Amino acid sequence: MVLRYAAFTTDPTTGNPAGVVLDAAGLSDAEMQRIAAEVGYSETAFVCGGTRPDFTVRYFSPLAEVPFCGHATIATAVALADRDGPGDLVLETPAGAIPVRTTTGTASLTSVPTRTRPATAAEITSALTALRWLPSDLDPSWPPHVAFAGNDHLVLAAGSRARLADLDYDFPALRALMARAGWTTVHLFWQAGAREFHARDPFPPGGVVEDPATGAAAAAFGGYLRALGRAPSRFTIIQGEDMGRRSELTVEVSPDDARVTVSGTATRIPD
CATH class of the missing domain: 3.10.310.10 (Diaminopimelate Epimerase; Chain A, domain 1)
Structure with missing residues (x-):
């Protein structure tokens, strides 16, 4: 199931829309790429495994996988908080581990070293x-x-x-x-x-x-x-x-x- 969230806004008609799949553990790379293309947003995030607070997340644009995406991370963290309640998370991404703190409707991510x-x-x-x-x-x-x-x-x-x-x-x-x-x-x-x-x-x-x-x-x-x-x-x-x-x-x-x-x-x- 693909959830759709608008990130960095409280208005679903503004912000940056992202697809979020919270149960992607059984999906192949080709299936994730196909879903991202069908959703058509700049990024769709796939939670590929893990248990709270640690989750593995991958990101696909309509054309290719990318190592990290900020707005889809915010959307995914809020989606996890909506499902499980707010709290601290660690998202393991291809770019590295991303600590995220969530409250209701809000998330804060800390990047890898810049x-x-x-x-x-x-x-x-x-x-x-x-x-x-x-x-x-x-x-x-x-x-x-x-x-x-x-x-x-x-x-x-x-x-x-x-x-x-x-x-x-x-x-x-x-x-x-x-x-x-x-x-x-x-x-x-x-x-x-x-x-x-x-x-x-x-x-x-x-x-x-x-x-x-x-x-x-x-x-x-x-x-x-x-x-x-x-x-x-x-x-x-x-x-x-x-x-x-x-x-x-x-x-x-x-x-x-x-x-x-x-x-x-x-x-x-x-x-």
């Missing part, structure tokens, strides 16, 4: 070409990086909110570039205030134009800010607004820990 590196000139040029952006569209105060929190994300800062809102990229070109580079999303962001960022995440490797909320990218972004010495201890990412699926992700960063915590609500999407 890392980040400056993007190369060739990577930046290729990405801007695929995005149909000019170098002048970037905010020069934020260096482009490739950031990791279970998978890799290219991080680019838009020079204005209008630039971020106007997303019209070359899907085949960006998909090919991301396949070569091994990036899961391109995390485009704009700083709205000291503790608020707006973001968009093209996701052609998953077969979708854009992800409305990306917990994995949010964790990687927190690691990026930490590495630059510019991370608030707690901040909000607004994502999905420009595609009509507003999502709110809360990110917590410690100066003494490379792991990042991402929190949000999730709500059941009616059948």
Whole structure:
């Protein structure tokens, strides 16, 4: 049975929808991939075994398995809390063990240790070409990086909110570039205030134009800010607004820990 949850929202018509299969122990890889394609969301999570508090979880986009997905982790944790009651969990994922704390309707995941590196000139040029952006569209105060929190994300800062809102990229070109580079999303962001960022995440490797909320990218972004010495201890990412699926992700960063915590609500999407 596939459950459907909207993550990082209390409104099932917004946020990022995820499929959740709580009883996937008997499913083959091919069956999980087929179900994810049929569901059609950017990610579907499959609980493949375990007993509380430890569960094994795998994630499939409509096109392929991915090592980690933040919004589907939040959705899965809330689904487990809805079934079993709230509490602490450890989700064993292909990217590593992810501790998760749940309350009613809310979950907080702690990423694997983050890392980040400056993007190369060739990577930046290729990405801007695929995005149909000019170098002048970037905010020069934020260096482009490739950031990791279970998978890799290219991080680019838009020079204005209008630039971020106007997303019209070359899907085949960006998909090919991301396949070569091994990036899961391109995390485009704009700083709205000291503790608020707006973001968009093209996701052609998953077969979708854009992800409305990306917990994995949010964790990687927190690691990026930490590495630059510019991370608030707690901040909000607004994502999905420009595609009509507003999502709110809360990110917590410690100066003494490379792991990042991402929190949000999730709500059941009616059948």
